[in-house]
Amino acid sequence: MKLKKALALILAMLMIFSFAACGSKPADNPASDEPMSKVEQIKAAGKLVVGTSADYPPYEFHTDANGEDKIVGVDISIAQDIADELGVELELVDMSFDGLLISLQKGDFDMVLAALSPTEERKKSVDFSDVFFINKQIVVIKKADADKIKTTADVAELKGGCQSGTIQFDIAKMHNKEENIIQLAKFNELLMELKTGKIDCLYTNFLTGTAYVSGNDDLMVQDIGIEWEDLGFAAAIEKGNEDLVEVVNKVAAKYQTEGTIEKYIEDAVALSGGADAL
Secondary structure, eight states, X not given: OHHXXXXXXXXXXXXXXXXXXXXXXXXXXXXXXOOOOHHHHHHHHTEEEEEEOSEETTTEEEEEETTEEEEESHHHHHHHHHHHHHTSEEEEEEOOGGGHHHHHHTTSSSEEOSSOOOOHHHHTTEEEOOOOBOOOEEEEEEGGGTTTOOSGGGGTTSOEEEETTSHHHHXXXXXXXXXXXXXXXXXXXXXXXXXXTSOSEEEEEHHHHHHHHTTOTTEEEEOOOOOOOOXXXXXXXXXXXXXXXXXXXXXXXXXXXXXXXXXXHHHHHHHHOSGGGX
């Protein structure tokens, strides 16, 4: 009898444990949790990781701050505003421009801020925030060529340069023979090509061109009448992260009414000093 009672007690306990296991999942089981959104992931990590290419003043560039190398610029100020909106620290990853979107898709950072235009081709692989600012397309030339290079027709037989992976390559192809276009990853390398006469003009936007020539007495910005619907620049974000896009758009909306971007541009151009970026 005692044996039967013991067996019955054991069976009853097993049934209780079985029902308990079927009725719930352990709280610490990751499978029981819903996947975190991108914003939740960023807040959990305590930092916003932003990819950039810090060789393109006044958008992003290196400067010496009391003996310490620091990345600054318009995009970096925007990145800090976004990090502040999220309540997290800002971490920057500096790399070549032409690898930024590939690294974004690999998950190396949360977004890209690098004077990036939201083209239809790029939208196939990443999402974009609202536009922060719209710029104008120009060429940087030697001052000695000011009378020789005045219009788009003047560059047709010349050698042009542009940064790899940028919209300026498409612009250059509109006005130069493709075999006469030199693409390089770093903007300062292209400036040296211009200075040494290996190219005759360098395609870029007005703000970047202005920042670089401000410290180079032999160079100038020339508006040759490039017809281009400037798409402005925006933040690139990995597809499917609409919550992060919303946060960035909230920051961008403030800029439209507060004139913040213009102040960031003014400060960055003054800080870049042109020649210091070379």
